[in-house]
Amino acid sequence: MLTIPFIRANSEITIQGLKKKHVANASEIVNQLIVMDDQRKSLLQQAESALEISNVAAKEIGTLMQSGQKELAEAKRAETAALKGTIKEKEEAAKAAEKQMLDLLVTLPNLPHSSVPEGKTAEDNEVVLTWGSMPEMQADAQPHWDLIKKYDIIDFDLGNKITGAGFPVYKGKGARLQRALINFFLDEAIKEGYYEIQPPILINEDSGFGTGQLPDKEGQMYVTKEEGLFLIPTAEVPITNLYRDVIVNEKELPIKNVGHTPCFRREAGSWGAHVRGLNRLHQFDKIEIVQIHKPETSYQALEEMSLHVQGLLQKLNLHYRVLRLCGGDMGFASALTYDMEVWSGAQNRWLEVSSVSNFETFQANRLKLRTKVEGKSILCHTLNGSALALPRIVAALLENNQGPDGIKIPDILVPYTGFTHIN
RNA sequence: AGAGGGGUGUCCGAGUGGUUUAAGGAGCACGCUUGGAAAGCGUGUGUAGGUCUCAAGCUUACCGAGGGUUCGAAUCCCUUCCCCUCUACCA
Known part of the structure; x- marks a missing residue:
């Protein structure tokens, strides 16, 4: 606000x-x-x-x-x-x-940073950099929704029975790959100085207001009937709200937190041709990094967060690009957002796997998150980013690493998965 | 879930309708004292809004949250959230 x-x-x-x-x-x-x-x-x-x-x-x-x-x-x-x-x-x-x-x-969005490009849609986003090269795909390369059936590692039909569309069941090596990615991402963040948090995944109305989901976006969240609590769309909500109504001691800044949670999104009205398989789900796992800064250091932190996310993609050897979102494509609360997209070899398109944003004081004003500088209380800057969201990473890994021996697991993940191939 | 007891400042804690301008203590900051430190003494010590060129000052609200009664509420009433104890249930 x-x-x-x-x-x-x-x-x-x-x-x-x-x-x-x-x-x-x-x-x-x-x-x-x-x-x-x-x-x-x-x-x-x-x-x-x-x-x-x-x-x-x-x-x-x-x-x-x-x-x-x-x-x-x-x-x-x-x-x-x-x-x-x-x-x-x-x-x-x-x-x-x-x-x-x-x-x-509260209906007004945050003001964009001066470096944000003009523009209306995703077409107008600025490509900041591209890393790696297109994976060499075999002629009969299959999209991930076929691969998961072939190797029986992710089951949408079972999810349909248990819950409904968009709630897949991960099985066997599919489940272990999930667990491996979660641990890998958490460990990498901890190495970078992040402090691990395991927050509740249901939040109250005040928390939804603090980070900008409420009012207005309640349609995107699941709500419990009796208590009126919301299932989190991202760990950003509980982890940032840890600091709601807090005056942080200047010495404790910057704060760097990381947490893994499932995320729940109703995605009302957004289903279509491009959302097959793992591309869009109602429930998925994500590791989120959240930082709280004094105003003067927040943009440096944003760059660091972007580099951290890029480091993960590089270690997984995924061809990716970084976008600076234009004014029309940015989130409501953000002042500057970088999106990271990985190349999906069989779908032949970029998939967004992370979004890293500086909210400046926009969330802090709603949260009443302040610090004291020379006796005066000022609003902090909040930042967050996915590091990373699992499903599209899984989709890209499956598609890009398929071969005659099955799907090759990136070397860095092998200690976490305990196997080298899905076959 | 049932019964009972609670929630006061950074912390502990007093306070059952009117000098409460929230006692007292601890902590913290500054000063005095000291060779230096501790002790001791003194002073100060929240948040938000309004007024103001700035500061000072003045002023309003805030004792878990919201509402009510009253000329006047931390104190009485209602609603609600949270914590503790016992009982029940349970991983």
């Missing part, structure tokens, strides 16, 4: 940023917010000055009562009783004005 003081002081920058993110009526909205804030302030002042009078009178009544001057006290009481209505009315008006302003404010 953007802050009102920032918008007031930088209204033109705000408008330009919102336009880059393709917000309609940006300048009208910004002007409206400032008017609403003026109203809020003026009503608040009226309420507070009435309250002050009433507080002073209440104290006098107390003193009069104690010194036995009952009649004077009674007179004063009658006098201040009349104030009650005014106070209540003004307070309610001020509260309503504030709510109206916040309701509008």
